[in-house]
Amino acid sequence: MDYKVRTRVKQIVVDEAVPVGTDVTVLGLARTVRRSKEVAFIMVNDGSCMQDVQGVIDNPDNYPELEKILTGAAVRMKGTLVESQGKGQKFEIAVQSLDLIGEADATYPLQKKRHSFEFLREIAHLRPRTNTFGAVNRMRSRLAYAIHKYYQERGFFYIHTPIITASDCEGAGELFRVTTLDLDNIPRVDGKINWDEDFFASEAFLTVSGQLEGELLATALGDIYTFGPTFRAENSNTARHASEFWMIEPEMAWAELDDDMDLAEDFLKYLFRYALEECGDDMAFFGKWIDKELIGTLESVVASDFERITYTKAIELLEKSGQKFEYPVQWGVDLQTEHERYLTEKTFKKPVIVYDYPLDIKAFYMRVNDDWKTVRAMDVLVPRVGEIIGGSQREERLDVLQEHMKRKGITDYEPYSWYFDIRRWGSMPHAGFGLGFDRVVMYITGMANIRDVLPFPRVPRWAKF
């Protein structure tokens, strides 16, 4: 049996690259079968695109296996491509043969009806076969490609930072531990765990960020980016947090905060434009079924400039807004979700970049401003999703870095020796940020829950499939 002869549904209905009259073989899953005495219709989807292709069977009585082709069955359909007599599709296939390859009986959980996203999460092994999750997974692939395209075309090098890390000083949340020790029989010395006996002869964790290593590579290669999985063991139970997620972290040598913000804005707009221009049929689906305002929102964001305001200005605006917030606004406290949403959804109605945050609420590696009150940090906030990018200009001055760390109570410099070394020799200004890939996919598709943009999400109490 030759499976290579098949024609993808996308070539027929999206690209319209198959001439009428061509004999085609379509391999895919039956979505619905409508049968009567004189004629039967079968919708087949092969995952290559959103749309199904319709097969028309003029003499259903000659196809006894048709009775066994229920929703979800894998079928091979051969026939001639013709212009459709009916409404709703341009082309259809006049079926000459139809074979049942893999049966799906009535217990198949995906029926031709709307299922709740909550139910579909429980059958994550099957949900890619639905319209919504087929579209989401196609979008993830297309956007991942767009990310590489964007950076490669601009001279950034794709680098691979370690997923296993020995330093728990990455400073971005709780870490998952990696060990080969026998947990029922942990070796101890003086009552403490003897990490010398563990696989790496030290404690080891899953990375929460590739940034620190990214900085090292940037000082050598110029502009770099990472794109890989990231792990946070936070007990976060929200629609926008996952324990395992994908992050893009560009890092530019010879760059300051303005350059960082320029890159962030240009990069996001590029991805939005790419989705609108290159993923039309899937985006049309999201615009119709997930969020009616989606396309318009993305188009207006691409056309407009992101608002850029200092943290201090943001606090002023929130104080003057007259809005009652659950968490009172005050210079020095971090912006709460309600504050971020007010800025993006009410004040500006578009993405907002807030920069120059108070030194006390940001990480030690961010470049200190001369007043020693603020650091060169920036967050990109978007309506609905919230923080989508967090970044900063890095502290390149060794003495200032160490003074900053001292003020933050970090006194053990030993784990940071290599981080200090690139400031000790040939230090230069550099900046970068982290973009949550899954949050971008949420924003672009309109999907409201991060568990529905990851094929197999990992969140507290859930690591199935």
Next chain:
RNA sequence: UCCCGCGUAGCUCAGUCGGUAGAGCAGCUGACUGUUAAUCAGCGGGCCGCUGGUUCGAGUCCAGCCGCGGGAGCCA
């Protein structure tokens, strides 16, 4: 981790004042139709999350537990 809500048929849900379990979809049977998640008629389908309590009687009220969802914090 905290606050709130929910858990009933394969799925989506209703279930009044505490009185012996209901609809739509899917499936099955049949009819009909160039149909579009087709339509029409009929049929089958239940550990009401678990444990305990109140009561003559609990899907319904109470407590605990488990699970899920929404919001918050942490953050991308």
